Amino acid sequence: METIKDNSFFYRRLHSLLGIIPLGLFILEHFFTNSFAMQGSTVFNDKIVFFATLPYLIVIEIVFIFIPLLIHGIYGLYIVYTGQANQIQQSYYRNWMYLIQRVTGVILLFYIGWHVWTTRLSALFYGKEVSFDMMHKMLASPLVFWWMLLGVVLVAFHFANGIWSFSIVWGITIGPKAQKRMGYFTMGLFVILAVVGVRALYAFL
Amino acid sequence: MTNTIRFKIKRQDSPDSSPYWQEFEIPYKAGHNVVSALMVIRETPVTRDGKKVKPVVWECNCMEEVCGACTMLINGEVKQSCSALIDDLDQPIVLEPMSKFPVVRDLMVDRNRMFENLKKSKAWVDIDGSWDIHEGAPRISQEEWDRTYIFSRCITCGSCLEVCPQFDKDNDFMGAQIIAQVYLKNTHPTGKFKSADRLHALMGKGGIAECGNAQNCVEVCPKEIPLTTAIGDVGRQVTFQVLKDWFGK
Ligand code: HEM
Numbered sequence: 015m016e017t018i019k020d021n022s023f024f025y026r027r028l029h030s031l032l033g034i035i036p037l038g039l040f041i042l043e044h045f046f047t048n049s050f051a052m053q054g055s056t057v058f059n060d061k062i063v064f065f066a067t068l069p070y071l072i073v074i075e076i077v078f079i080f081i082p083l084l085i086h087g088i089y090g091l092y093i094v095y096t097g098q099a100n101q102i103q104q105s106y107y108r109n110w111m112y113l114i115q116r117v118t119g120v121i122l123l124f125y126i127g128w129h130v131w132t133t134r135l136s137a138l139f140y141g142k143e144v145s146f147d148m149m150h151k152m153l154a155s156p157l158v159f160w161w162m163l164l165g166v167v168l169v170a171f172h173f174a175n176g177i178w179s180f181s182i183v184w185g186i187t188i189g190p191k192a193q194k195r196m197g198y199f200t201m202g203l204f205v206i207l208a209v210v211g212v213r214a215l216y217a218f219l
Numbered sequence: 220m221t222n223t224i225r226f227k228i229k230r231q232d233s234p235d236s237s238p239y240w241q242e243f244e245i246p247y248k249a250g251h252n253v254v255s256a257l258m259v260i261r262e263t264p265v266t267r268d269g270k271k272v273k274p275v276v277w278e279c280n281c282m283e284e285v286c287g288a289c290t291m292l293i294n295g296e297v298k299q300s301c302s303a304l305i306d307d308l309d310q311p312i313v314l315e316p317m318s319k320f321p322v323v324r325d326l327m328v329d330r331n332r333m334f335e336n337l338k339k340s341k342a343w344v345d346i347d348g349s350w351d352i353h354e355g356a357p358r359i360s361q362e363e364w365d366r367t368y369i370f371s372r373c374i375t376c377g378s379c380l381e382v383c384p385q386f387d388k389d390n391d392f393m394g395a396q397i398i399a400q401v402y403l404k405n406t407h408p409t410g411k412f413k414s415a416d417r418l419h420a421l422m423g424k425g426g427i428a429e430c431g432n433a434q435n436c437v438e439v440c441p442k443e444i445p446l447t448t449a450i451g452d453v454g455r456q457v458t459f460q461v462l463k464d465w466f467g468k
């Protein structure tokens with residue numbers, strides 16, 4: 015019987031899975047937790063303390079966030095490199111989504127790099143305190159505010175549209191009707207996630 | 220109403236030489252398609268500016284959109300030139316060879332990669348082994364036939380690959396055409412026996428994982444084959460195959 019001589023299939027499916035578990039789940043948690051900011055600085059700071067005092071925090075962060083992000087991000091760049099967008103010749107809706115998924119992914123690589131540095135690593139290395147107040151000060155700069163707004167909206171899109179293609183890759187949605195319904199569902203999710211994320215961002219102002 | 224038909228044709232003398240453009244003009248005649256017009260150009264291969272040139276080379280056989288050989292880019296869209304009617308096209312009509320296959324000469328390309336991939340993915344049905352592998356004719360239910368017959372209409376034209384952002388001259392991706400044929404053969408009562416082999420071929424380099432779900436293929440297939448359905452279904456088959464491979468032994 016034919017055996018498989020190459021690992022590209024495995025990496026591709028790993029990339030796909032990591033986009034949902036754990037990265038997608040993390041984004042849901044992240045948006046939700048940040049929404050506590052809407053209830054004021056004390057409530058939000060309490061949550062920060064809760065997370066900062068989790069046992070095995072560093073292990074959880076490295077295994078469930080950092081490594082998956084690195085693998086998904088770097089392999090994602092490779093995937094972008096292997097494709098040749100052709101929207102000019104083939105201007106179909108799904109072909110545009112294909113391109114946007116890639117563009118958002120690449121921008122997110124920069125965004126998440128910056129975000130992890132400013133709100134996590136600099137705290138870890140230089141003992142900078144992460145709090146409601148810190149976010150409030152950071153977001154006072156319009157440039158930072160709009161950049162973060164962009165990041166929130168893009169990740170909401172990338173994750174939601176990712177669920178759409180994930181469902182085909184793994185064989186959950188097969189026919190065009192199922193895929194269309196999933197399309198409505200994921201775009202709905204995009205809007206909801208974006209609204210939740212942007213509201214949380216506004217709460218820090 | 221124009222009384223001539225104008226063409227702008229991308230020409231290339233050999234696989235390695237650089238392409239160049241030439242324009243041709245022939246008298247209008249109702250009912251012309253791109254192939255019949257190319258035949259008129261071949262009779263008197265003279266460009267619009269009066270230069271006598273070598274006749275334009277292209278491929279065609281059936282003249283009824285079932286052989287796939289005359290597929291080319293017509294005004295930028297991938298089409299079979301036999302069924303592309305001149306009256307439906309804006310002029311000058313721009314003809315180019317498909318961009319994802321090696322050019323042999325002028326509008327003629329080498330589509331061999333598709334046939335090689337059919338072999339790689341074992342996209343056929345074994346009707347005999349070292350012993351009979353089925354008794355009598357295999358039975359297919361009407362429902363099954365309704366669902367799968369359309370996949371057998373593939374003419375290996377390459378249109379689905381031409382428009383695919385993941386299919387490229389220099390990579391190994393097999394593309395929608397192969398995935399659809401694997402789907403068809405895996406549903407066949409006798410073809411089923413080799414399902415795991417075909418799925419394993421699609422789990423290797425250039426296999427189904429390379430699909431980016433841009434879904435252009437299904438928009439352009441001249442035989443209206445539900446290619447994205449085959450991709451989803453084979454995606455599911457492959458998911459289960461992975462479970463069998465990893466946890467089944
Ligand atoms: C760090 C930068 C990132 C890059 C460069 C990136 C890149 C990509 C690319 C190129 C794809 C398309 C894969 C394909 O269609 O075959 C993709 C899919 C996906 N991404 Fe990302 N991504 C990044 C971050 C994220 C994040 C943070 C999440 C989670 C919220 C995520 C979730 C997903 C999901 C769920 C998919 C769909 C997987 C599939 O279609 O099988 N990505 N990513």
Ligand code: SF4
Nearest residue numbers: 373374376377379440
């Ligand atoms: S699947 Fe359709 S577009 Fe692709 S080769 Fe077959 S007939 Fe042509």
